[in-house]
Amino acid sequence: MSIDIEQFHAVFFDESQEHLDDMEQLLMELDVEDPDLEQLNSIFRAAHSIKGGSGIFGFDALTGLTHVMENLLDKARKQTISLSVPTVDLFLETVDLLKTILDAYKTESDLPTSEIESGVAALEKALAEADGQAAPSEGVAQDEAQTESASADDDIDGFGFFDDEPEAATEAQPAPTEAASKNDDIDGFGFFDDEPAPPATAEEKAGYGFFKPLEAVNEDAKAAQEDAAKAAEKAKAKAAKTKKPAAKQAEASSIRVDTLKIDAMVNLVGELVITQSMLSMIGDEVSGAVGQKLQTAIVELQRNTREIQESAMSMRMLPVNMTFNRFPRVVRDLSSKLGKQVDLIIEGGNTEIDKSMIEKLVDPLTHLVRNSIDHGVEKPDVRKASGKLEKGTVILRAAQRGSSIVISIIDDGAGLSRERILAKATENGLPVSPDMPDSEVWLLIFQPGFSTAAEVTDVSGRGVGMDVVRRNIEAIGGRIEIESTKGYGSAFHIHLPLTLAIVDGICAAVGNQTFVIPLVNIIESLQPLPEQLKLIGNENLLWIREQYWPLIAIHEMMHVDDAIDNPTEGIVVLLESSKRRFAIQVDALLGQQQVVIKSLEQHYRKVPGISGATIMGDGRVAMILDADAIADLCRPVYEEEKAS
Amino acid sequence: MSNGRDHMQAKDVQEYLSFILSDEHYALDITSVKEIRGYEKVTPIANAPAFIKGVLNLRGDIVPIIDLRIKFNIPNPTYNEFTIVIMLHVHNRVIGIVVDGVSDVVRLTEDEVRPPPDFGVIFDSRFLKGLATVDDRMIILVNIEQLISSGELGLVDKTLAKEEV
Known part of the structure; x- marks a missing residue:
């Protein structure tokens, strides 16, 4: 009998990935001083699930590593070892390593053998240390295990005199092991399933492990009794509390759909x-x-x-938290590496966006957040000198505005340096003038090969970043905006459509054809007066509110016959793309509509200036204009010549 | 019925859909035909060659329509109620070709197909499979897959075309 086990692999990989993400998130949330047992249990369960699954499929490297990790986690959740920052770091590193191994199995590439070995060794070392540390305190653990009082930290302090009497600890050891194995069976909730022992027993038990001078014992026992009573009560209350959400979780049903x-x-x-x-x-x-x-x-x-x-x-919609959740880790790692203090504030994580965008947002967002920490937030001493708090703040915010989602990365750092950007632009041979408005200066950083970082670090500064960021964002139909004030910080706003499948647009008639202009790009529409039109060289310009706007006639660009030629008889729509602002000329506006985006490339090929097509109510096909591509197409020639 | 088909397969019989361009009879492998429909107005595409009439909506897919008559310089192509579009399914793409008419489904065995001539027909000989005679009529067998993936029609982006050929 042969079952095709391969088909289950994909499910295992997906699930393990989710477990690892959960673990990472929980580890990040974990309060080292006062760890939440439920969280520790969840981490343990996740590790346990991966171990179980990998065992079935024979992914031995995963099984081995998770096994050791599980042992250490088990000690942590039973509180036989106290958590410390290095331990949590070790867990985080192990999670990273597990991800690498998982990827290796998934892509059927070579396993990082040496890393696995050192990872296992590091965990085993921690485990050995923990055993050394745990031996004395395990006596306490026994008491705790018996009373099943989960949050009995106070008690440990109360009984903290086992150091003098290692024998007691040795004696006490079998008991916790028993308790531990019991907990293993119930897997996680074990602590709360057993009834808390009455305080009287606790006192008895407490009395038994003591080897202190008598008078002290009496006093301590009294204190211990009180503490134990409190602890038992607490444990009861906690058990009642924690059981409820657990039950709720089980009820929230979901299914996995391709x-x-x-x-x-x-x-x-x-x-x-x-x-x-x-x-x-x-x-x-x-x-x-x-x-x-x-x-x-x-x-x-x-x-x-x-x-x-x-x-x-x-x-298709998922909370943007799916992407945001990785950032506490990124910020933590990076800020400690750079010797900066950074607080990450996440807002609006429940805002929902299209699943396909979630995946494609990861890279640009990571880049921007790293940039904010590396270039934006200053070193603590610099911040102090300029009268700011030593700890910088990076805000990651998602919000829905009309039919688009705005994701902002805001830092309270130094802000962009206008002078340095302009200097760099001149150096790179870009056409700039000293009196350019700020908004245009900021856009320069999206040029390929542009970096004003004084030094290149392995974090950022190679200048390959921002143009890729912009391209990635445009690829998912979004655009990016920059606000920055020197000394006060910068904000990057990414405007994204709600979904990739539908676009809100204005239908415009050009000759006998209909074009859809995405609403995200539209600033306003107007009927120009003859005196607003200027012809400079071959380019039509529109003079609106003290600014010249390049004017592009859609019927010329798209070769449509029978369209209105004179702009003053048609309608001009002012558009904003992430590259530049410009105006397009159409015959008339037909109305606003949500249209389903259809791919042209699926059966044909990409068409310049068109992002896709849609089907109108009468069954006919209409083209959707691509503002960014049109901006590219109409870019003045001299810039292109310079670039080449 | 099923017996008959088995019989045919045994003798390597292939079915072809024959169509008319100008006054010549052509045929293409019927397995690449998705459906046949009348010509309807399409949405033109900017900057596309003249033989690409535009795109139309085929049950939610945006499908390009190519007029083979324009591509092969047949004078005065007309669009009337008899103009036919053959929807083809080739290389995971759906493409419509405009022809003057569809005539028949013909069954041909391998030895009935003779090598193609290298002159005298509208099609470039690269895209021909062979010749066959049915009812005293000469039918030119077209390798439509080759034509569509060749890049000749500009249907695929150049880089893609190279991969697919």
Whole structure:
């Protein structure tokens, strides 16, 4: 009998990845001074699940490492060792190593053998140390295990005189082992399942392990009795508290669905919306009593399809926390490496965005956050000298604004240096002038090969970053904005569409064709007066509110016949892309509409200036304009010549 | 019925869809045909060659439509109710080709197909599979996959075209 075990591998990899992410997050949240037992248990469970799964599939490297990690975690959650920052760091490193091993198995590449060995060795060393440290305190653990009082830190302090009597500890050892194995079986919740022993027993037990002068014992025993009583009560209360959320978690049911299936469904729903609008157009042609009945039915259908569309879309949406959660770690590692103190504040982590964007946001966001810490936030002494708090703050914020999501990375650091950017731009041969507005100066940092960092570190400063960041963000239909004030900090705002599958746009008529202009890019639309139009060289310019806007006629660019040629008879739409602002000329605006984005590349190829196509209510295809690409296409020639 | 098919397969019979361009009869492998439909108005694409009429909506897919008559310089292509679009499924892409008409499905065995001539037909000989005679009519067999993936039609980006050829 041969079962194709391969098919389960993917599930195991997905699940393990999730477990590792959970572990990392929980470790980051863990308060070293007063660890939350439930969190420790969750970490332990995650490690245990990976160990179990990897054992089944024969991924021995994972099994070996998780096993040692589990042992150490087990000691931590039973409080036989006290957690310290180095221990948590060790766990975090192990999680990283596990991720590497998992990737190696996934891609069927070579295992990082030496790293695994040193990882196991580090854990075993910690374990050995823990055993040394644990031996005396295990006597306490026994008491604790018996009373099952989880948060009995006070008691440990109360009984803290075992150092004199190692024999007692040795004697006491079998008991905790028993307790431990019991807990193992119940896996995690074990601590709370047993009834807390009555305080009287605790006193008895407390009495038994003591080898202090009598009078002290009496006093201490009294204190211990009180403490134990408190602890028992606490444990009871805690047990009641912790049990509830655990039960809730089990109820929150979810299923794993292939994203392809969801995409197919979203696609079909898009079709349904189109069919429905076709139907309502036909419905308008039917008159009389039947026509009225038809209208009622169509309105009903319209409502239902909208709801179906919304729920199909929501299936693709995930909280942006999925991306944000990795940043506490990034900030922690980086700030300690750079000798800076940085507080990371995450806001709006529950804002939902399209799943495909979540994945593609990771790199640009990581880059921006690293930049903020490396270039933005100053060293503590510099901050102090300029009258700021020594600890810098980086805010990662997500918020929904209309039909777009804005993700901001804000730091209270030094801000961008206008002089240095301009100097660098001149050095790189970019066309700049000293009186450029700030907003345009900031955009210069997105030029390839642009870095004003005084020194190149392994963190940032190689100048390969920002242009890649911008490209990645544009690839998911977003744009990036910079605000910066010298001495007060900088803010990077990433504007993203709610979803990649739908775009909010204005339909514009050009000749006999319809084009969709994404709403994200539109600033305003107007009908220009003849005196606002200027012709400089071959370029049409539009003079609006003390600024010249390059004017691009869509019918010329897209070769549409029978379009209005004179801008004063048509409509001009002011657009904003992440590269530049410009105006386009169309015949008329037809109205705002949500359209389903269809790929042109799937069956054809990329078309310059077009980001995709959509299907209108009458079944015809309309092109969606790509503001960034149009900005590129209309860029003055001299810049291109210089670049090449 | 199923017996008949088995019989045919045993003799390496292939089915071809024959169509008309100008006054010549052509045929292409029927397994690459997705469907046949009448010509309807398409949305033009900017900066595309003239033989690419534009794109249309095929049940949610945006599909390019190529007029082979323009591509092969047949004078005065007309668009009327008899103009036909053959939707092809080639290399995971769906592409429509405009022809003057679809005539028949023909079954041909391998030995009925003779090598193609290297002159005298509209198609470049690179894209021909061979010749066959059915009912005293000469039918030119077209290697449509080769034509579409060749980059000749500008359907695929250049880098892609190289990979696919």
